[in-house]
C-alpha cells in the first residue's frame with residue numbers, strides 16, 4: 001500500500017509542479033505554504049499577484065517562493081490561445097472567445113498542464129466539480145482505451161488496532177446516470193486505483209436489492225453491470241446486485257446471499273448513480289469517521305483532480321501529493 005510517505009518518496013525522486021486554480025483561497029495558501037517548505041512538489045498559484053499576496057498576508061501563510069501566474073499577464077498567452085483554438089476547432093471557437101475563456105482560472109490552469117508548464121492540477125476548493133472538470137474533459141480528454149472519465153473516493157478510517165480501514169467508492173462525482181457499460185468501466189478503474197492504496201478489491205454493485213430480492217430496472221441495471229464488469233476483468237472479485245448491508249456485514253450476507261465470496265467483505269463500492277454515490281460518501285465522511293480522499297479522476301489523460309468545496313487545508317495538501325505522485 002502507498003502511504004503518504006511512499007507517495008512523497010516517489011515525488012522526491014522526480015519533483016513536480018502542481019497548479020492550483022484558486023490562488024487566493026486560504027486552504028490552498030496553507031497547503032501551498034506546506035509544499036513550499038518541501039523539495040518535492042512546487043505550487044503554481046493562478047490569480048492576480050497582488051490579490052494572492054494580500055490573501056496570504058491576511059491568512060498568515062507564507063508563500064514566499066511560490067510561482068504566481070496571472071492569466072491576464074501571462075507571457076505565453078498568444079501561444080496558449082492558438083493551442084486552445086486548435087483543440088476546440090470542431091466547436092468553431094474564435095481567438096476572442098478563447099481569450100475570454102482563458103481569463104478564467106479553471107481553463108487557464110488546465111491549459112498550463114496541456115502545455116507542459118505544470119505537471120498536475122488541483123482545483124475545486126471554490127469551483128464546483130462541474131466547473132473544475134469540464135475544462136479537463138474538453139481539453140485533456142480520456143486516456144486511450146477509456147470511454148469515460150469517472151472518479152473514486154479513497155475512504156480511510158483508523159481502526160482501534162492502529163492500522164487503517166481503506167475503502168473505495170465510485171462514482172460519487174462525475175457521471176450522473178451511468179449506464180451498464182459505464183458502471184462496469186467505473187468498477188474496473190476504481191478497483192485498479194484502490195489497489196494502489198493497498199486494497200485487495202472486492203467489488204460490490206450496490207442496489208436496494210440483493211440477488212433479486214427487489215424488482216425493477218435499476219436492479220437489473222446493477223446486476224447486468226456486475227456481469228459486464230466480470231467480463232471486462234475476469235480476475236476481479238465482483239458481486240451484484242447487493243444491498244449495502246449484504247455487501248459489508250458477514251452476518252447479513254449469510255442470510256441474504258450465503259454463497260457469495262464478496263458479500264460481507266466488499267471494500268470497493270459501485271453506486272448506481274451520482275445521487276447515491278455523492279450522498280453515500282458524504283455520510284461515511286461526516287458521520288462514519290472516514291477521511292475522504294478524492295474525487296480522484298479515473299480515465300483522464302493527465303493528472304488533474306477535484307476537491308470538495310467542504311475540504312480543509314490538510315485534505316488539499318494530501319490530494320496535491322496524491323495527484324502529482326500518481327501522474
Ligand SMILES: CC(C)(COP(=O)(O)OP(=O)(O)OC[C@H]1O[C@@H](n2cnc3c(N)ncnc32)[C@H](O)[C@@H]1OP(=O)(O)O)[C@@H](O)C(=O)NCCC(=O)NCCS
Pocket residue numbers: 129130131133134137138142147148149150172173174175176274278295
Ligand atoms: C462532468 C460534467 C460537468 C460534464 O457535463 P457538461 O459540463 O454538461 O459537459 P458536456 O456534456 O457539455 O460535455 C463537455 C465535454 O465533456 C465531455 N464529457 C462529458 N462527460 C464526460 C465523461 N464522463 N467522460 C469523458 N468526457 C465527458 C463531452 O463529450 C464534451 O466534450 P466536447 O466538448 O469535446 O464535445 C457533468 O456530467 C456534471 O455536471 N457531472 C456532475 C458533477 C457534480 O455536480 N458532481 C457532484 C459534486 S462532486
Ligand SMILES: CC(=O)OP(=O)(O)O
Pocket residue numbers: 124127128129172173278294295307308309310
Ligand atoms: C465531491 C463533491 O461533492 O464536491 P462538492 O462538495 O464541492 O460539491
